[in-house]
Amino acid sequence: MTATPQAGTKDLPPGGYVHHEPGLLRRALPWLFLALVVGGFVALGYFLSRNMQGRPKSFTIFFVERGWVRFLLFLLAASGVLALTSLIGQRIGQARTGRRIGYGAVLGDQLTHLFLILVTLVAIYPLLYVLIAAFDPRNSLFAFPDFGSPNILYKTGLLPKLDVLSMDNFRQLFEGVTVPSWQLLLAGLSGAALTGVLLLALVGRLGRDSEGLSQTRTWLMRILIASLAVLVFFLTPAQFQGGTNESKFVLSVRNTLLVSGITGVLAILLSTTAGYAMARLRFPGRFHTLLFFIFIQMFPVFLALVAVYTLMVALGLSNTFTGLILAYSGGAIAFNTWIFKGYVESLPESLEEAAMVDGATRWQTFLRVVLPLSGGMLVFIFLNQFIGTYAEFILANILLTGVEKWTVGIMLLSFTQGQFSTKWGVFAAAATLGALPIVALFYGFQQYFVGGATAGGVKE
16 A cells, blocks of 8 residues: 655655745845844934033043944944955855855855954953952952053053052952861862863863763762862851951852752752652642642742741741751742653653563652663752852842851842942952852853753653
8 A cells, every 4th residue: 555645745855845045035134133233323322422412521431522433433344344355255165165155145144243242342341340340459340541541441441550450359358267277188179170170171172082081070070079068068157257248258158159059959859859740640739739830930039038037037047047048949849840840751751661560669760760860950950059049149138147147149248338438349359259169160060051951842
């Protein structure tokens, strides 16, 4: 018996796909978008110029007369250069490949790259500005311009005087800190393990990875995590004898790492068990519970602050890390349960059935079959909860009082609430140091973020 082709399909090529050239409107959309962006910049410059007319000029800002016109002329000149290089590249490409290459497509790519470079510079400059302020002992976020300099970057204040930069702001963060020799040894071990992990990661990116290097990297990562956990757990407030809030910043980092680490572990324990139950078990109220999890995600955390604070006071857990960890862990259940439920549903159910045929219970199947297959997802849940908790401020500010219990967010706020001055230099230095753990985690485990966000998208 042979299958007869359906009407309208006998002329299709193998696979059933027919390529259609994009229409005129679709080809014009990128250019319309570019014209809209350029028009927006022109309108913004025009209105800013009108608003500045008649106003006194600030003594901290170097005003460039009709500077927006110069910037637009720079864009036009850059676009002209790109138009010329695109034409040259198109002709060279056609000569080498013998294929027709559209000039509009090449020019569009070049202009897109120019736009992305400008956006990247605008996005990175605030980070550079904060980093410069961290080394500025004048304790100010304003890099005062040097009107006498012939360099436009120094004259406008975009770059500071490098000769005034020092480590004074960072020294204030470590005043009065005593570290025993065994903690110094652990810190050195952590640094060596981190260096080894980074070097092996670089070797892997160069395409020279092997099974032995992978196992070595795994053991170095375990040593790094274990040594850091011991350091965080056994670092005590008695080691910080400084009389200022700045001298206890490292203690606030320790508090944040402790709370975020324990919260991440609890998130794994709660969400994996709940997610597996929702994915594999059938019980009354299952669907309604899932809908409830979605429903509570609509409300921001600060709507429950009064209820959470009242509950913690009634239980005697106010101003304790235990109360803060329980509050964070309760809020982590809904989202992480949905994530793990979707991942479990993507696993073949036949693996669990084979284990139960061999005599395994449902709990043993979960521990010995599902969890070993969920290593990447468990790391994703931990990191997702860790980073979210590390950056949280509102709940910690409500529940914790006393400088020895503060987390990084509360400590940073204290630097901006001085009675007579705001310690912007110390704030920038502390923000730079406080961001290092998150940057290291995100860079070291970025593949788990991508894999965790897409896991569960394909079901069996």
